[in-house]
Amino acid sequence: MIEIKGIGHFAIPVSDVDASVKFYSEVVGCRLIRGDKRQAFMDAGGTCIMLCRENPPVVKPDTTDLVHQAFIVSSEQYKTIGDHLAKHGVEIMHEEDRQSGTVNGPRTYFRDPDGNRLEFLDLTSYDNTPA
Numbered sequence: 562m563i564e565i566k567g568i569g570h571f572a573i574p575v576s577d578v579d580a581s582v583k584f585y586s587e588v589v590g591c592r593l594i595r596g597d598k599r600q601a602f603m604d605a606g607g608t609c610i611m612l613c614r615e616n617p618p619v620v621k622p623d624t625t626d627l628v629h630q631a632f633i634v635s636s637e638q639y640k641t642i643g644d645h646l647a648k649h650g651v652e653i654m655h656e657e658d659r660q661s662g663t664v665n666g667p668r669t670y671f672r673d674p675d676g677n678r679l680e681f682l683d684l685t686s687y688d689n690t691p692a
Contacts, residue, residue: 570602570609573630575675581612584673588649589632605632629670629678639683642669654678 575581582601585591591603591610601612610630634642646653646669654670667683 568608570611571630572611572613573673573677574615575612575673575677576614576616577674578612578614580674585610585612588646588651588673589679590634629680631668631680631682633682633684635684639667639669639681642681646671 573581578596578598578601582593582596582603585603585605586593589605591605594602594604594609596602596612599614603610603612643653643656651671654672656667656669658667659665664682666685669681671679671681673679
């Protein structure tokens with residue numbers, strides 16, 4: 562059997578790499594590692610994400626499926642997520658405090674400028690969920 566050592570990166574399709582780097586830096590809290598007009602690699606709390614230019618992006622903004630990227634934040638930061646997103650003009654799609662499911666606890670869903678579904682997840686959601 563193959564033994565996975567970790568995740569190298571995961572890719573998110575975007576239409577404008579520069580605008581997406583700005584969004585993922587200022588709104589999501591990622592740090593640019595390196596990039597060009599075609600792609601950018603960003604650090605997301607120790608995991609690398611790649612913003613890759615796709616014209617048009619493959620995401621349909623009206624989709625309601627489960628495909629999304631979840632970013633874990635501290636409980637203290639999670640309490641400010643609503644104000645933080647509003648400050649950047651980002652609309653909250655859905656908020657919930659799930660108490661029965663695979664990963665329980667508070668979460669907030671929103672979209673990036675290309676319609677990719679994103680989630681901020683309170684760290685305690687992972688702390689309180691059995692593996």
